[in-house]
Structures are given as structure tokens and as C-alpha cells.
Amino acid sequence: MTHHTSPKAGTAHASAAPMASMGASLTINGTPHQLLIEPWTTLLDLLREQLGLTGTKKGCDHGQCGACTVLLDGRRINSCLKLAVSLDGSEVTTVEGLGQAGRLHPLQAAFIEHDAFQCGYCTPGQICSAAGLIAEGHARSREEVREQMSGNLCRCGAYTNIADAVLEVLEKGDAR
Amino acid sequence: MDTVMKVGIGTPLSRVDGLEKVTGRAKYAAEYEVPDMLHGVAVPSAIARGRIAAIDDRAARQVPGVVEVLTHENRPREAWLDRSWKDELKIPGEPFRALGDDRVLFAGQPVALVLAESFEAARHAASLLDIRYEEEAHNIDFQVSLAEKFEPSKKRSSFHPPKNRGDAEAAFAEAPLKLEGEYHLATEHHNPMEMHATTLHWHGDGKITVYDKTQGPQGVQAYLASAFGFSKSDVRVVNAYVGGAFGSGLRPQWQVQLATLAAKHMQRSVRVVMTRQQMFTHVHRPECRMSVRLGADVEGRLTSVICDATTSTSRFEDNMEDIVIWGMMNYASPNAAGSYSIAPRDTYTSADMRAPGAATGMTLFEIAMDEMAYKAGVDPLEFRLLNYSEVDAMNGTPFTSKALREAYREGAARFGWDRRSPEPRSMREGRELVGWGVATGMWDAMFSKTSASAKLSANGHLEVACATSDIGTGTYTVLTLVAADTLGLPPEQITARLGDSSLPTAPVEGGSWAAASSGAAVQLACQSVAKKLLRAADKVEGRPLNGAHSLDDVVFEGGRMLLKSDPTRSVGIVQAMQAAELPVIEEEETASGGISGMVSQMLKSRNTHSAIFCEVRVDEELGQVRVTRIVNAVAAGRIINPKTARSQILGGVVMGMGMALHEETLADRKLGRWMNHNLAEYHVPAHADVEQIDVIFVDEPDPEVTPLGVKGVGEIGIIGTAAAIANAIFHATGKRIRSLPITIDKLID
Structure with a gap:
């Protein structure tokens, strides 16, 4: 029996054309960037491969795990599902922009205090997602935090500690 | 002072x-910046078994930025002998070689690597390869593979064969109380959040630095030297941060093979990152079928323990786990027997996933124990205490320490076990049935x-x-x-x-x-x-x-x-x-271990133990299960850092919840592929699934077990957890589900 896997029919020829880059201006962690971006580049790959901002993680590339969560104009999104060229004029905040050593975001400090991570790979996404969640203002209880953080998977299973950390910051009301 | x-x-x-x-x-394997680096994207095989007849890469090569398409036809030379490809797990068989030849051994096997100046160009070009296969009959269905089960003559070195005692068959035949059941665990994939990745820095002077997702940098160093002809001193492997692994990084995975082949071929630095779908094309926890027969006297004292199990492996390597020994070691039955075989299927080789063997065998055994407790009319915790063994009942050796009794007591007190109503379906709140279950965990304390x-x-x-x-x-x-x-x-x-x-x-x-x-x-x-x-x-x-x-x-x-x-x-x-x-x-x-340590190792057993108590609430109409409370009391010797050790147990418990309720890689028999190879359909516990988990470390001073008195906590948290949940579900609903995970369809008939 022979089996033939054909590539996407009819795309082979067209695909040989070079991808024309397009200009876009994005403010990333407070710094304005004038960028030439290929249309097929996601925000996630732009951050990681071109801007050296590897704090934002790739866990599935399909919007299923939340590891790539960043804040886009203050709202949490999966950066793997956004084409970067479509974000002209937007403001992006990644975990690097939330806080750094010496001036940690309250969520970052609370995550350390509550041991809200193990391997650390989902952590930047969890923290950005929690910042977005707090800004949304819908979550009040532990149950609501759990429900509304459910787009961010943690395979190490730090969920109870993450909920503790997020609730502490939520209740103190000092998230910037 | x-x-x-x-x-x-x-x-x-x-x-x-x-x-x-x-x-x-913190930098993970795919995040190191190295100069002049190519991106490699692997092309997965579309068939499960057969041969590659022809590869047409012309369209792929036309994509601007693409510099090479590496296949079995143009890959650089590598070591010939299988033994050069052995890793630290030393699983008997022929280790997999990416692009080794034209054979396809499993669906999704990398059959080409597209190398380009950008990730996007490589990814796109990888979709343009036109590959013709000669397909052969295949099977990835475990139930079907059972017809081919066998006991390999060459055993994995870590395997501990069951040691039978007494006459288990005769004792079972004579026992006034008997339980006979067949238990099953689905195939599971590790799915650490970080996908397997390698960034290989080609220094140009014969030396390479390999940033790899692995659990053993020196293991990968030795492997690359032996398989790809490097001098060991020219290979440095770095894994300063690893985004989870749970066993998936014990063996060098195929991305490091591809990155090394490509770097040698191109004399350039290369990065290869698996996709999430490709994370389902390598190691996984074997599927398992275990039949358990228990005999007991009228008071509930076990007189016979018989476990027979089969787990899945590939057709090219014989992976074995310690499945059947746990109940034989943990309980004081005078008669016990076990047998174990493996069944090959057309997948990559199964191997170690968090608490390999015990997470499967102890868990399934503890469901059977629960069933026997009900048969004997004894409280499930009492039943375990009634059959408590002060010594390792299979090997006949004393333990360096075993504070399991204390774990049962402290766990039960924290949980409030004494308020349990014994009858199934006797506890209810609103539209939910409430159930309480218990199980035991046991793992090795190794050094x-x-x-x-x-x-x-x-x-x-x-x-x-x-x-x-x-x-x-x-x-x-x-x-x-x-x-x-x-x-x-x-x-x-x-x-x-x-x-x-x-x-x-x-x-x-x-x-x-x-x-x-x-x-x-x-x-x-x-x-x-x-x-x-x-x-x-x-x-x-x-x-x-x-x-x-x-x-x-x-x-x-x-x-x-x-x-x-x-x-x-x-x-x-x-x-x-x-x-x-x-x-x-x-x-x-x-x-x-030293000489005295080695002698002691032969004379004494070294194990961690745990007692897991669980509360579930089951929506009677919808069959939806919530795990509302878990108390895991762990006896693991000395705890170096209670804060991070607790997190280890929490993580094990959460993965145990996945084993109980969610995790199941489903086979498409016709195509020979995993159907749900993504995180939307391979369900792992999410925030909403995890409510309250209490961890107790019971006092267990043990200066003998290891130099620091430490037993380790990475795995004990998962062992038995799924059984405690399954047992609680029985208590809530009166339905005994012997096949994990307990998905809704199994509960609502």
C-alpha cells in the first residue's frame, strides 16, 4: 500500500514569494519600537526571537496553555494568537516590564513568597494573567480567581499556591 | 551565644x-542567543509504520531563507552500533535514531528537518514537503497489542522481578473472601509546560555548547559524544533551567539528535524546538492492564495477593516498569505472587513518567484494596491497618524506617475520617453526592x-x-x-x-x-x-x-x-x-553508599510512604466530579526544605488528579496516531479543578537510609492519589470504576 501526503495543494508556488515586511510601531514595556515585521510573525515570536524578551514563554503556540500571556493595552491575551503586524500603535507589557529585581510587582513578590511555581515556565504567563485578572475587577473570591485563571496551565501543579499569591495581592489591593 | x-x-x-x-x-533551552543560528523545524511522518519511498523537497527549498532540508538521505554519518546510542535508562532494544534510515516506526516520527534563517520560514517550508510512503499494517491500540504480550529475556536493569511467597493460588482458592478484578490505566503523556528544545552553539573549533531540555546534562554529553563522534571534552551541555520534565528529560529526546545532526551538516549553530503536537511523539507513561486477585479470611486479613500486569512498549525497545510488586511489598499476606509482561505497539517507546511503575501499580492495587475492604465489611483505613506490614513483605527485609502508621493517623485526624459514614451513597449535599476515600502510597528512597x-x-x-x-x-x-x-x-x-x-x-x-x-x-x-x-x-x-x-x-x-x-x-x-x-x-x-551502605542496602528496604485522604463531590445527574479536599500525609524521612518539599507533594497530588479524572491519550486505530495530541484535548488539571490540598510531613528520623536521612519527595505525592479519588467516587456514588481516568461517560452509564 502506498500513502501519499501531499502538501497544502496549490500553495507551493505562491509560498516561494518573499514575505514582505511591514512597518509597525509598538510600545513594549514602555519603550517605543519602530519595527519591520513579517506578516506571519506572531507577537510571541517577535518578543522571543527578535526582541530578546524570552520571559514570555511558548507552551503550545495554539492558545491552549496560557504560557505566552502578556498584557496588550492592559488586557491579558495569548501572544501566540496575535500577528504582530496587526498591533500597530499598541502597548505591550511582558513579565520583564511588570517588575525587575529591586522593584518587583506585588504579584512577583507574592509568587516567590507563596512558592507559586516550581519549574517557572508557566510563571510569567500566570503573573501577567493575574495582573490582567486584577485589572478586570471581576474576581473577588478564591473560586472566582480559580475559574478566571483557568486559561493558564501549570503542569507542576502549583495551583493552590498561585491562588494564595493572587488572592493576597487582590485583597491588599496594591497591584499597580 | x-x-x-x-x-x-x-x-x-x-x-x-x-x-x-x-x-x-531564567533562561530555558530555546532561549539562549547564539550567533549565526539556524532554526530547524521537524517534519512528522504521516504514517505509523512503513518506509519513506520518496521525498520531494523542491517547494520547501524555494522558500526564501531555507538553507537545507535534512533527511535520512543526506544526513551526516553517525555511530553505527546500537550500543553507541544507549542512554542512562539503558532500555534494551534498538534506540531510536532520528533520520537514521527510511523506516517509519511511529506516527509523527521526524522524517526531515527543514533549516532556515527564520523560524517562520522553516515552519512554512516544513509544510511543503511532498513525501511518499510505503505503508505497512500497524497497531497502536493497547487492547489489540495484548495478543502479542511477552516477557523479554533481556530485562531493563532497573526492573525488580516479583518475588513470590507461599502458595498464592491455593490460598486464593481456599479464601472465604475473594476479590477478582481487572484494572486499567490509560496512556499518559508527560507534557511539561516547556516543550523539548535544543539550542546548539557551534563554536567552529570542534567544540559545541548544547543548551538542552534534559534532566541529565552529563548523560546528554556522553550520548552526543558516543553517537555523533565528538570528544567528550568538546561537548558542554547546559540545562540551568528546565521547564518541567517529570521523566521526559531522562533520555535524550529526538530534538537534540536533530540539532546535532544539523549543526554537523551545516557547521553552524542550530535550534530545534518541538511543537506541542510533537511532544506526543516521544516518551509517555505506558498503558497498563493489571488483574488483581485478593483472598482474605472472614475478618479481612489478606491470605493471598496475586497481581498480573502488562504494560505497553514500542516495537523497537522493551521498556519495563515495576508494576506488580507494590502490593506484594506493602501488605502482610503470607501468600503472594506476581507476573509481568509487556506488549509492543507502533509508537515511540514508553518510559518513566513521575513515579514510574508505582504511580500505576500501587494506584491500581489500592483500588482493589478498597474493594476488598467493602467485601470484608471493614472501614477502608482499618482494613489497611489490619494488613499492615512492619517489614517489606515481599523481600522479607526490615525497613530503615516506616512511619506509615503515623501517616495514616495524622492524615485521618486532619481529614476528619472518623466522621465518615461507611455506606456508599450515604453522604449528600444538594445535588452532589459526597464521598470520602483513602489510599496508600509507597516509593523507593534511592541514593x-x-x-x-x-x-x-x-x-x-x-x-x-x-x-x-x-x-x-x-x-x-x-x-x-x-x-x-x-x-x-x-x-x-x-x-x-x-x-x-x-x-x-x-x-x-x-x-x-x-x-x-x-x-x-x-x-x-x-x-x-x-x-x-x-x-x-x-x-x-x-x-x-x-x-x-x-x-x-x-x-x-x-x-x-x-x-x-x-x-x-x-x-x-x-x-x-x-x-x-x-x-x-x-x-x-x-x-x-560506601561499603557499610551497600551491606545495609541488601539487608534493609528503603522506602517512602504516604496516606492519602480525599473528598469528592459528584453531580448525580451530570456525572461531574469535583475533588474538594485532599490530605496527603507523607513519611519521607528528613525534609530539607519544608516549603519546596510541600510544593513537590502538591504537584504530585495534582498530577494524580489528572490520572484519576482527566489524562488519557487516545489512539486513532485507523491512522495509528494519537488523536488528542494537544493541550485542549489532552486534559491536565487546571486552576478550576484544584481546590484544597493539605500536606503533612510526619516525623520520621532515619539516619540509616541516606547520609542526610533524606528519602526524597519528587514522586511520592502522585502515588496512590488517583486511587484515593477513585475510592472516594465509589463511596459517593456506589459505582466502582476500575479504569482510569474516570471520565464522565464512565459515571453516567
């Missing part, structure tokens, strides 16, 4: 690598020969180093605590370095042996530094420590050495080094 709180073994310390992780500075170095500088900064890995396990923090404990330094003055093949020798991180082993090595290295410090103290004017002849005569605290007999007499560490004109003290030591 000053009252500075000494930070050391037993102090709950926040992760020393926490700051790096919460700020995004592996490990080296570590300690380097103390004259400014009082200490660096400890070891080639072990921290895959989220807390090893950086644990080693910092051991060093702080030994030399009385604050953690801020200590740096732990690991995850680098150039550091002192350590085995692959796994089996819950890292803390016990690398901890002991760090302690020895620090003690050697301490001895030198004590000698240096002699040079201090007035010799305040005069009379201290050995480390037994002093304590190290707050950066000082204090005379035990008169703590007012002390010397600062920095002061001593200055007096002796020592700019640095550096020592390397190796911790091994």
Missing part, C-alpha cells in the same frame, strides 16, 4: 531561583553516587556546584540550605550552581534521589572546607579555638566558628582565611 536564627536543613526557604523565574530572566564542589572566597561567599538538575524540584534551594547548614552562612552568601555538564559528576536527576544524593555530596564538600577553615583558625592571633581538634568540637553559625565547650570563644570565617592568607578554599567530594 548569639541568637541569630540559623538557616539550614529544615528551614522553610523561598526558592533561591525565584527572582530569576518571576522576572522572566546515587554524586560529587559536588564547594568554593569559599575570602569575602565569605560560598559557591557549591554539582551537575545535577533542578527541573522545578527545588534543588538549587535545597543545596543552598545544606551548605548554609554545614558552614553556618546566610543563604544570601551562597550560590548553588547546577545544570551544567562541566560541574562535578552527578547522575541524571530522577527517581527522587537528587536531594538525598547531591545534598550529601554538598555536605561532604562543605565539611572539607570546614576542616580547612578550622586549621586556618589556628593562625588567628590568640588562637581562640585552641582545643578544637575536629569539626565535632565546633559549631558553624552566623559566619563564625564557635567552640562548643565555650561558645564565647569564636573565629570568623573571613577572619580565619585572612589570617591564614587563603584567598579561596575549594574542595570537591563524592558521596557514595
Whole structure:
């Protein structure tokens, strides 16, 4: 029996054309960037491969795990599902922009205090997602935090500690 | 004596690598910037078994930025003999070689690697390959593969064959109470959040630095040297941060093979990152079928334990696990027997996933135990105590320690087990049935020969180093605590370095042996530094420590050495080094079981134990299960860092919840592929699934088990957890589900 896997029919020829880059201006962690971006580049790959901002993680590339969560104009999104060229004029905040050593975001400090991570790979996404969640203002209880953080998977299973950390910051009301 | 709180073994310390992780500075394998690097994207096989007849890569090569398409036809030469491809797990068979030849052994097998200047170009071009296959009949269905089950003549070295005792068959036949059941666990995939990745830096002078997602940098170093013809000293493997692994990083995975082939071929740096779908094309927990037969007297004392199990493997390697021995070891039945076989299917080889063998075998056995408790009309916890064994019942050896009784007692008290209503379906709240279940966990307390170095500088900064890995396990923090404990330094003055093949020798991180082993090595290295410090103290004017002849005569605290007999007499560490004109003290030591340890290992069993109590609530109409409360009481010897150890148990429990309710890789029989190869359809527990988990570490002093009295906590948390949940579901609903995961369809008939 022979089996033939054909590539996407009819795309082979067209695909040989070079991808024309397009200009876009994005403010990333407070710094304005004038960028030439290929249309097929996601925000996630732009951050990681071109801007050296590897704090934002790739866990599935399909919007299923939340590891790539960043804040886009203050709202949490999966950066793997956004084409970067479509974000002209937007403001992006990644975990690097939330806080750094010496001036940690309250969520970052609370995550350390509550041991809200193990391997650390989902952590930047969890923290950005929690910042977005707090800004949304819908979550009040532990149950609501759990429900509304459910787009961010943690395979190490730090969920109870993450909920503790997020609730502490939520209740103190000092998230910037 | 000053009252500075000494930070050391037993102090709950926040992760020393926490700051790096919460700020995004911690670098994982795919995140190292190396110059002039190519991106490699692997092309998966569309068939499960057969041969590649032809590959047409013309369209792919036309994509701007694409520089090469690597296949079995143009790959560089590599080692010929299978033994050159063996890794630390040493699974018998023919280890997989990516692009090795035209054979296809499993669906999704990488059959080509597209190399391009950008990730996007490589990814797009990878979709343009036109590949013709000659397909052969295949099977990935475990139930079908059972027809081919066999017991391999060459066993995996880690395998412990069951030791039968008494006449289990006769005792079973005569037993007044009998249970017979067939239990099943689905195929599971590890799915760490970080996908397997390798960034290979080609230095151009024959040397390579390989940033790899692995649990053993020196294992990968040795493997690359042996399989790809490098001199070991030319290969450095770095895995400073690992985004979870749970066993998936025990063997070098195919992305490191592809990256190395490509770098050799192109003489350039290369990065290869698996996609999430490709994370389903390598290691996984084997599917398992285990039949259990239990016989008991009328009071519920076990008289016969019989376990027969089969797990899945590939057609090219014979992976084996310790499935059937756990019940035989843990319970005091005079008669017990076990048998074990493996069944091949056309997938990649199964291998170790968190608590391999026990997570499967102990869990399934503990469901059978629960059934027998009901048959005997004995409370499930009482039933376990009734059959409690003070010794390892299979090997006939005493334990170095076994505080399982205490774990049962403390766990039950915390949970409130005495308020349980014994009848199934007797507890209800609103539309939900409430059920309480219990199960036991058991794992090995292992120790592996490990080296570590300690380097103390004259400014009082200490660096400890070891080639072990921290895959989220807390090893950086644990080693910092051991060093702080030994030399009385604050953690801020200590740096732990690991995850680098150039550091002192350590085995692959796994089996819950890292803390016990690398901890002991760090302690020895620090003690050697301490001895030198004590000698240096002699040079201090007035010799305040005069009379201290050995480390037994002093304590190290707050950066000082204090005379035990008169703590007012002390010397600062920095002061001593200055007096002796020592700019640095550096020592390397190796911790091994030693001769007495080896003898003791034969005469005694070394195990961790746990008691898991669980509450579930089951929506009667919808069959939806909520795990509302879990108490896991763990007896694991000495706990170095209660904070990170607790997290290890939490993580094990959560993965156990996945095993109980969610995780199941489903086979498409016709195509020979996994159907749900993504995180939307392969369900792992999410925030909403996890409510309240309590962890108890019971007191279990055990100076004999390992040098530090540490037993390890990486795996015990998952073992038995799924059984406690399944047993609680029975208690809630009266439905006994013997096949994990217990998905809704199984509950609503």
C-alpha cells in the first residue's frame, strides 16, 4: 500500500514569494519600537526571537496553555494568537516590564513568597494573567480567581499556591 | 551565644531561583542567543509504520531563507552500533535514531528537518514537503497489542522481578473472601509546560555548547559524544533551567539528535524546538492492564495477593516498569505472587513518567484494596491497618524506617475520617453526592553516587556546584540550605550552581534521589572546607579555638566558628582565611553508599510512604466530579526544605488528579496516531479543578537510609492519589470504576 501526503495543494508556488515586511510601531514595556515585521510573525515570536524578551514563554503556540500571556493595552491575551503586524500603535507589557529585581510587582513578590511555581515556565504567563485578572475587577473570591485563571496551565501543579499569591495581592489591593 | 536564627536543613526557604523565574530572566533551552543560528523545524511522518519511498523537497527549498532540508538521505554519518546510542535508562532494544534510515516506526516520527534563517520560514517550508510512503499494517491500540504480550529475556536493569511467597493460588482458592478484578490505566503523556528544545552553539573549533531540555546534562554529553563522534571534552551541555520534565528529560529526546545532526551538516549553530503536537511523539507513561486477585479470611486479613500486569512498549525497545510488586511489598499476606509482561505497539517507546511503575501499580492495587475492604465489611483505613506490614513483605527485609502508621493517623485526624459514614451513597449535599476515600502510597528512597564542589572566597561567599538538575524540584534551594547548614552562612552568601555538564559528576536527576544524593555530596564538600577553615583558625592571633581538634568540637553559625565547650570563644570565617592568607578554599567530594551502605542496602528496604485522604463531590445527574479536599500525609524521612518539599507533594497530588479524572491519550486505530495530541484535548488539571490540598510531613528520623536521612519527595505525592479519588467516587456514588481516568461517560452509564 502506498500513502501519499501531499502538501497544502496549490500553495507551493505562491509560498516561494518573499514575505514582505511591514512597518509597525509598538510600545513594549514602555519603550517605543519602530519595527519591520513579517506578516506571519506572531507577537510571541517577535518578543522571543527578535526582541530578546524570552520571559514570555511558548507552551503550545495554539492558545491552549496560557504560557505566552502578556498584557496588550492592559488586557491579558495569548501572544501566540496575535500577528504582530496587526498591533500597530499598541502597548505591550511582558513579565520583564511588570517588575525587575529591586522593584518587583506585588504579584512577583507574592509568587516567590507563596512558592507559586516550581519549574517557572508557566510563571510569567500566570503573573501577567493575574495582573490582567486584577485589572478586570471581576474576581473577588478564591473560586472566582480559580475559574478566571483557568486559561493558564501549570503542569507542576502549583495551583493552590498561585491562588494564595493572587488572592493576597487582590485583597491588599496594591497591584499597580 | 548569639541568637541569630540559623538557616539550614529544615528551614522553610523561598526558592533561591525565584527572582530569576518571576522576572522572566531564567533562561530555558530555546532561549539562549547564539550567533549565526539556524532554526530547524521537524517534519512528522504521516504514517505509523512503513518506509519513506520518496521525498520531494523542491517547494520547501524555494522558500526564501531555507538553507537545507535534512533527511535520512543526506544526513551526516553517525555511530553505527546500537550500543553507541544507549542512554542512562539503558532500555534494551534498538534506540531510536532520528533520520537514521527510511523506516517509519511511529506516527509523527521526524522524517526531515527543514533549516532556515527564520523560524517562520522553516515552519512554512516544513509544510511543503511532498513525501511518499510505503505503508505497512500497524497497531497502536493497547487492547489489540495484548495478543502479542511477552516477557523479554533481556530485562531493563532497573526492573525488580516479583518475588513470590507461599502458595498464592491455593490460598486464593481456599479464601472465604475473594476479590477478582481487572484494572486499567490509560496512556499518559508527560507534557511539561516547556516543550523539548535544543539550542546548539557551534563554536567552529570542534567544540559545541548544547543548551538542552534534559534532566541529565552529563548523560546528554556522553550520548552526543558516543553517537555523533565528538570528544567528550568538546561537548558542554547546559540545562540551568528546565521547564518541567517529570521523566521526559531522562533520555535524550529526538530534538537534540536533530540539532546535532544539523549543526554537523551545516557547521553552524542550530535550534530545534518541538511543537506541542510533537511532544506526543516521544516518551509517555505506558498503558497498563493489571488483574488483581485478593483472598482474605472472614475478618479481612489478606491470605493471598496475586497481581498480573502488562504494560505497553514500542516495537523497537522493551521498556519495563515495576508494576506488580507494590502490593506484594506493602501488605502482610503470607501468600503472594506476581507476573509481568509487556506488549509492543507502533509508537515511540514508553518510559518513566513521575513515579514510574508505582504511580500505576500501587494506584491500581489500592483500588482493589478498597474493594476488598467493602467485601470484608471493614472501614477502608482499618482494613489497611489490619494488613499492615512492619517489614517489606515481599523481600522479607526490615525497613530503615516506616512511619506509615503515623501517616495514616495524622492524615485521618486532619481529614476528619472518623466522621465518615461507611455506606456508599450515604453522604449528600444538594445535588452532589459526597464521598470520602483513602489510599496508600509507597516509593523507593534511592541514593546515587554524586560529587559536588564547594568554593569559599575570602569575602565569605560560598559557591557549591554539582551537575545535577533542578527541573522545578527545588534543588538549587535545597543545596543552598545544606551548605548554609554545614558552614553556618546566610543563604544570601551562597550560590548553588547546577545544570551544567562541566560541574562535578552527578547522575541524571530522577527517581527522587537528587536531594538525598547531591545534598550529601554538598555536605561532604562543605565539611572539607570546614576542616580547612578550622586549621586556618589556628593562625588567628590568640588562637581562640585552641582545643578544637575536629569539626565535632565546633559549631558553624552566623559566619563564625564557635567552640562548643565555650561558645564565647569564636573565629570568623573571613577572619580565619585572612589570617591564614587563603584567598579561596575549594574542595570537591563524592558521596557514595560506601561499603557499610551497600551491606545495609541488601539487608534493609528503603522506602517512602504516604496516606492519602480525599473528598469528592459528584453531580448525580451530570456525572461531574469535583475533588474538594485532599490530605496527603507523607513519611519521607528528613525534609530539607519544608516549603519546596510541600510544593513537590502538591504537584504530585495534582498530577494524580489528572490520572484519576482527566489524562488519557487516545489512539486513532485507523491512522495509528494519537488523536488528542494537544493541550485542549489532552486534559491536565487546571486552576478550576484544584481546590484544597493539605500536606503533612510526619516525623520520621532515619539516619540509616541516606547520609542526610533524606528519602526524597519528587514522586511520592502522585502515588496512590488517583486511587484515593477513585475510592472516594465509589463511596459517593456506589459505582466502582476500575479504569482510569474516570471520565464522565464512565459515571453516567
